[in-house]
Amino acid sequence: MEEEKETPPKVKKEAPPKVAIVTGANKGIGFGIVRNLCKQFDGIVYLTARDVERGKKAVEELNQLGLKPEFHQLDIDDGCSITEFANFIKDTHGGIDVLVNNAAIAYKKDATEPFGEQAEVTLRVNFFDLINVCSALFPLLRPHARVVNLSSSSGFLQRIPGDRLKEKLGDPELPRRNLIRLMNEFVIDAKAGTHANTGWPDSAYVVSKVAVSALTRIQHREFLKDPREDIVINHVHPGYVNTDMTSHQGPLTIEEGADAPTYLALLPPLSESPKGDYIWFNREIVDWVNGPVPSTKE
Numbered sequence: 427m428e429e430e431k432e433t434p435p436k437v438k439k440e441a442p443p444k445v446a447i448v449t450g451a452n453k454g455i456g457f458g459i460v461r462n463l464c465k466q467f468d469g470i471v472y473l474t475a476r477d478v479e480r481g482k483k484a485v486e487e488l489n490q491l492g493l494k495p496e497f498h499q500l501d502i503d504d505g506c507s508i509t510e511f512a513n514f515i516k517d518t519h520g521g522i523d524v525l526v527n528n529a530a531i532a533y534k535k536d537a538t539e540p541f542g543e544q545a546e547v548t549l550r551v552n553f554f555d556l557i558n559v560c561s562a563l564f565p566l567l568r569p570h571a572r573v574v575n576l577s578s579s580s581g582f583l584q585r586i587p588g589d590r591l592k593e594k595l596g597d598p599e600l601p602r603r604n605l606i607r608l609m610n611e612f613v614i615d616a617k618a619g620t621h622a623n624t625g626w627p628d629s630a631y632v633v634s635k636v637a638v639s640a641l642t643r644i645q646h647r648e649f650l651k652d653p654r655e656d657i658v659i660n661h662v663h664p665g666y667v668n669t670d671m672t673s674h675q676g677p678l679t680i681e682e683g684a685d686a687p688t689y690l691a692l693l694p695p696l697s698e699s700p701k702g703d704y705i706w707f708n709r710e711i712v713d714w715v716n717g718p719v720p721s722t723k724e
Contacts, residue, residue, distance in 0.1 A: 443470050444468060444524075445519045445521065445523055446467050446471045446526070446691065447522060447524065447525050448528055449474050449529040449559065450475065450530065451473045451475060452475035452483070452484040454683075455680060455683045455684055455687070458681055458683060459526055459688055460484075461493065462684050462685075463688065466692060467691070467692065469524075470519070472515075473488070473496070474497070474498050474499065474529075475497075475499065476502075476503075481497050498511055502529045502558070508562045509562060512562040512563055512566065516566055521566050521567070521571075523568055523572070524571065524572050525574070526574045526691055527573070527574065528687070529551075530551065530552045530576065530634075531552065533631070541621075541630070542616045542617030545612060545613050545630040545633070546613050546616070546617070548630035548634045549613055549630065549634050552638060553609055553634050553637040556575070557606075560645065567657055569655040570655065570656045570657070571654075571658075572692070572693055573645070574660060574661075574662060574690045574691050575641070575659065576661075576687060577661040578664075580631055580632045580635045581632070581635030581704075582639075582704075583595060583639070583640075584717055585627060585629075585632045585636060586632075588624065588626065590625055591608070591625040591626065595608065600640060600644060605641060609633070611624075638661060639661045642659055643714070645659050646659050646701070656695060659702060660703050660705055661703075661705070662686050662704075662705040662706075663686075663706050663707055665682060665686075667682065678707065682707070685707070685709070686708070690705060708720060
């Protein structure tokens with residue numbers, strides 16, 4: 427008679443740790459978001475920055491507060507850097523649970539570069555590079571992931587003067603290719619000095635952030651059709667914050683500016699709202715197309 431063999435107990439595999447990523451996070455609002463996530467997010471938080479020295483210095487500053495973010499170099503304006511970072515995250519963690527797209531640039535009011543150059547560089551970094559980052563990292567998003575795109579009060583659709591442009595950009599079914607075409611047209615018009623005649627404002631930053639918000643609405647529609655469950659994306663105006671970006675003119679602290687983005691990054695599973703929405707720094711949902719906005723001062 428054969429002896430019965432004992433079946434070894436099944437070892438339950440532990441779920442991999444959750445992963446949060448914040449781009450452009452060595453200072454300002456991005457730094458504040460990392461600080462918040464280190465305190466509130468149950469997982470690994472990556473502080474990414476273009477400059478390795480500045481990024482590691484920011485991590486050391488957080489270490490002194492008892493917080494333990496990880497650092498990885500990421501230059502969103504460098505395709506090789508984006509690919510290397512995406513491969514690192516895939517090989518090391520296999521997925522992403524929170525992605526905060528914060529990295530951006532803005533020319534100062536007294537900038538001497540020609541407006542056409544400002545338009546080309548600003549749209550490249552704030553819009554086209556954002557698309558490249560999303561293309562590389564979105565395939566790694568896990569079910570229930572949260573994505574936050576940093577927009578601005580400058581990204582409110584009504585900041586675009588031309589009615590024809592507002593109608594196109596505000597189309598709830600705006601195709602991605604049409605948005606890209608419009609942004610390329612703006613750069614061409616800016617270089618030719620005809621942008622005002624075609625309905626664009628005299629601010630490349632405004633156009634870039636309107637583009638970020640319009641892109642978010644498109645990405646929201648795409649996530650609704652995604653087989654991965656409950657991936658939520660929102661766009662947020664963090665407030666007029668006292669940072670290098672605002673030449674320290676903003677009345678809000680970095681802590682205040684990081685509040686709404688952190689709130690969106692940590693929305694609980696299966697949240698019905700906000701979802702694909704434009705969020706003001708006080709966490710209020712704003713109609714991106716028509717408004718009104720709660721305040722024009724911050």
